[in-house]
Amino acid sequence: MIRLDSLKKTPLYDTHLKYGAKMIEFAGFSMPVQYESILKEHEAVRKNAGLFDVSHMGEIIIEGKDSEKFINYIISNNVAKINDNQAMYSPMCYQNGTTVDDLLVYKFSNEKYMLVVNASNIDKDYNWIDENKNYNIAVKNISNEISELALQGPKSQKILQKMTEYNLDDMKYYHFDKINLDGVNCLISRSGYTGEDGFEIFLKNDYAQPMWEKILAVGKEFGIKPAGLGARDTLRFEAGLPLYGNELSDDITPLEAGLGSFVKLEKDFIGRDALLKQKQDGLKRKIVGFEMIDNGIPRHGYDVCAQGEKIGYVTTGYLSPTLKKNIGMALISSQFANIGNEISIIIRNKPLKAIVTSKNFYKKNYKK
Amino acid sequence: MKILEGLYYSKNHEWVKVEGDKAYVGITDFAQHSLGDIVYAELPEIDTVLNAGDTLGTVESVKAASDVYCPISGKVIEVNQSIADDPSLLNSDPYENWMICVEISDPSELDELMSPEEYSDFCK
Numbered sequence: 001m002i003r004l005d006s007l008k009k010t011p012l013y014d015t016h017l018k019y020g021a022k023m024i025e026f027a028g029f030s031m032p033v034q035y036e037s038i039l040k041e042h043e044a045v046r047k048n049a050g051l052f053d054v055s056h057m058g059e060i061i062i063e064g065k066d067s068e069k070f071i072n073y074i075i076s077n078n079v080a081k082i083n084d085n086q087a088m089y090s091p092m093c094y095q096n097g098t099t100v101d102d103l104l105v106y107k108f109s110n111e112k113y114m115l116v117v118n119a120s121n122i123d124k125d126y127n128w129i130d131e132n133k134n135y136n137i138a139v140k141n142i143s144n145e146i147s148e149l150a151l152q153g154p155k156s157q158k159i160l161q162k163m164t165e166y167n168l169d170d171m172k173y174y175h176f177d178k179i180n181l182d183g184v185n186c187l188i189s190r191s192g193y194t195g196e197d198g199f200e201i202f203l204k205n206d207y208a209q210p211m212w213e214k215i216l217a218v219g220k221e222f223g224i225k226p227a228g229l230g231a232r233d234t235l236r237f238e239a240g241l242p243l244y245g246n247e248l249s250d251d252i253t254p255l256e257a258g259l260g261s262f263v264k265l266e267k268d269f270i271g272r273d274a275l276l277k278q279k280q281d282g283l284k285r286k287i288v289g290f291e292m293i294d295n296g297i298p299r300h301g302y303d304v305c306a307q308g309e310k311i312g313y314v315t316t317g318y319l320s321p322t323l324k325k326n327i328g329m330a331l332i333s334s335q336f337a338n339i340g341n342e343i344s345i346i347i348r349n350k351p352l353k354a355i356v357t358s359k360n361f362y363k364k365n366y367k368k
Numbered sequence: 369m370k371i372l373e374g375l376y377y378s379k380n381h382e383w384v385k386v387e388g389d390k391a392y393v394g395i396t397d398f399a400q401h402s403l404g405d406i407v408y409a410e411l412p413e414i415d416t417v418l419n420a421g422d423t424l425g426t427v428e429s430v431k432a433a434s435d436v437y438c439p440i441s442g443k444v445i446e447v448n449q450s451i452a453d454d455p456s457l458l459n460s461d462p463y464e465n466w467m468i469c470v471e472i473s474d475p476s477e478l479d480e481l482m483s484p485e486e487y488s489d490f491c492k
Contacts, residue, residue, distance in 0.1 A: 022404070038430040039405045230404070230431055297408050297428050318430065319407045348410075348426065348433075 010055035011147050011208040019226050027119035029056040031229055038230035042321040045194050045235055048223035049153035051215055052232055054200070055208060058122035059146045060115040060129065064137035067111050074132055074270055075105065076254060076263040082107050087174045087189055090262055091254040092125070093271030097278055099248045099257075101125050106176060106189065116148075118244045132270065147208035151215060152198030152235075154365065155222040160188075160199055162218050168199075173366050182214050193232065195239025195364040237316050238323065240289065240359035246300060246315045247287050247329060255279060256331065257287050258359065285312060286337045289359035292326035292345065294352035303346040306336045314345060320361060327361055328354075369491060370397040372463050376478055377487035378439035383463065384481060391440050392466040393424065398491050400462045403429040409455040411447040411467060418442060420477050424468055427458060440477050442470030 007030040016023065021032030032053065034041060044050045062071060071079045077090030086107055092100045101121040106114040117125045126141045133139060151160060157168050163182045168190075171177060176189035184207045192198035203211060216224060233243065242248050247257050253271075254263050255278055265276050292298060298317030303310050317328030328345070336343060337356060344351035371377070376384040381399035385392040400406065408428035418424055424438040446469035451457055457465040472478075482490060 033431070034404060037405050039407075234430060297433065299433060319428075321430070 008056070010053055011205045012053045012055060012212055015209055015212055016053065016226075021226075021228060024229070026229055027056055029119060031056060032226075034228040034230045035226050038228070038234065039321050041225050041227035041231035042234050044223060044225035045153045045196060045227060045231060046322055047154070048225075049151060049155040049159055049198075049219055050194075050225055050227035050231065051212065051219070052150040052152065052227050053147075053208075053212070054150050054232075055147040055205075056119035057148050058115075058117040058119060058125065058141065058143040059148075059202070060117060060122075060126060061140045061142055062113045062115065062129075062137055063111060063140070064135070065111055066135035066137050067113055070133065070135040070137050071105060071113055071115075072267060072269060073135070074129060075103070076269055076271065076275070077105075078264040078267055079105050079107065079113070084109055085176055087176055087191055089174075091248065091257075091259055092128070093254065093269070093275065094250065095271055095274060097253040097255070097271045097274030098250050099244070099252060099254060100128050100250070102242065102244055102248055102254075102259075104191070106187075121244065145205060146202055147205050149201045149203075149208065149212060149215065150192055150194075150198065151201065151219075152192045152194040152227075153196050153224075155219070155224070156196075156198045157367075159215065159219040159222055159224060163214065173368050182211065184211060186211075190367065193241060194235035195241070195362050195366075196235075197365055197367040233316075234318055234321055237318060237329070238320050238362035239364050240329075240361060242287075243316065247331075252287075252331065253278060256283055256285055283334050285331055286334050287315060287329055287331050287359065288337045288339075289357040289361060290328055290330055290343060290345070290354045291357050292328075292352060292354045293342075294354070295326070296345065296347040296350075296352045297326050298328035298330075298345045298347065298354070304330045304332050305344045305346060305351055306332075306342070311336050311343070317345075322362055327357070329359055369401065370463070371484050371488050371491075373484050375463070375484065376439070376481035377484065377490075378437070378481055379490065380437045380439070382436060382439050384439050384478070385466070386472070386478065389472050389475075390445070390469055391442065391472050392469050393438060393440070394466040395427065395436060395458060395462050396487075397462050400459050403427065403434060405430050406455045406458045408433075409451045409458065409467070411452055412444050414444055414447060416444045418444065418470065420474075420480075427455065436467065438468070438470065439481055440470065441473045443473070444468050445471050
């Protein structure tokens with residue numbers, strides 16, 4: 001049993017209570033799972049805008065002249081391909097190719113980067129980075145000093161533009177800048193985790209609460225809603241985006257998760273040899289999308305069967321709020337992974353029919 | 369949180385409304401509120417015989433599946449099809465929208481259930 005009073009709080013904890021949030025334990029933090037309703041928050045992000053407190057996420061600064069070399073040694077994507085003020089998604093792997101974490105690398109310069117990591121993995125990532133630090137660099141975990149707000153949805157730019165003189169039209173997808181937002185120095189990136197256009201705003205803890213209130217006040221006329229972890233999960237899932245602990249883990253490689261485009265085998269990095277071998281040998285299992293044919297909602301952890309045998313398990317499943325269909329992602333034996341194959345999901349001891357589909361259930365609306 | 373007079377309540381947050389030898393069973397306002405948006409409800413077959421404490425069906429919110437238990441023994445004589453068709457009715461009016469009706473086999477079991485006052489204290 002987790003003691004609720006031992007949980008970490010973000011600077012917005014009291015604000016969440018004020019907005020009627022239902023709080024849950026997540027990654028050692030007390031976080032809002034929903035305010036009014038997951039479905040309404042989900043819909044607000046798809047149609048208008050939603051504001052998420054993601055201050056539980058971790059920020060690790062890598063600084064020093066070998067920063068680029070070092071980061072390229074610990075992540076599978078190639079950070080040499082991005083420019084200053086650009087961000088990049090990448091898995092970070094163990095020697096055996098399974099996944100330590102998936103993260104975003106923000107490049108300030110060749111000598112300074114920020115890694116944004118999953119809340120549940122902050123300490124593990126920091127220790128892993130520290131253990132493998134055989135270059136001339138300094139590593140600093142600034143997670144406790146920084147808050148992060150995610151403003152997501154088609155009206156995000158209109159809302160944010162009312163709070164800054166910076167022309168947000170100039171900011172491309174996966175780029176970031178230091179921006180004065182309503183008098184506060186923030187680092188803002190055009191990125192997110194919902195399949196919609198949106199921004200992620202990093203700022204010092206002291207400014208998080210007033211900024212939250214200001215964005216909601218400015219966003220009111222655009223139909224903004226505060227949104228919790230519940231909607232965050234249904235949104236990222238519809239967009240086919242992986243979640244560490246579900247589609248990625250220390251038991252799953254990025255290749256199995258279908259993230260091959262973020263694995264650059266032509267360069268050296270931790271896990272490269274194992275992943276190269278996995279690719280050459282052929283994947284034994286893969287994450288697929290599926291849609292239920294029979295009536296039932298698939299859930300994380302349910303068994304997947306075919307021809308009477310267990311072939312894998314559901315990594316995420318929901319009644320999709322946008323598509324109104326029962327869909328999921330599952331890690332299954334590759335021989336059953338072709339689109340159109342029939343599989344069974346075991347729901348309350350009953351095998352219910354489903355069909356393998358693409359994981360991209362929802363067409364993403366990023367502004368390129 | 370709404371608690372109606374004249375009903376019996378279980379520790380699993382079901383309510384029971386007795387009419388003669390029949391009992392209507394549903395989930396309480398507390399239960400629907402804890403679950404959040406209910407998107408799926410699975411109900412038993414007519415004529416299923418349930419003992420007190422048996423699973424009568426499952427309700428699923430956006431996030432998770434939860435079993436619903438039958439607080440009183442009996443044979444299922446009616447199921448509320450409108451719940452299966454529109455599970456959100458359990459959110460909008462959990463007391464109006466019963467899930468099943470059983471023919472009570474042992475009325476003394478009602479003594480084990482809570483009164484509205486006791487249930488109100490239980491939820492605090």
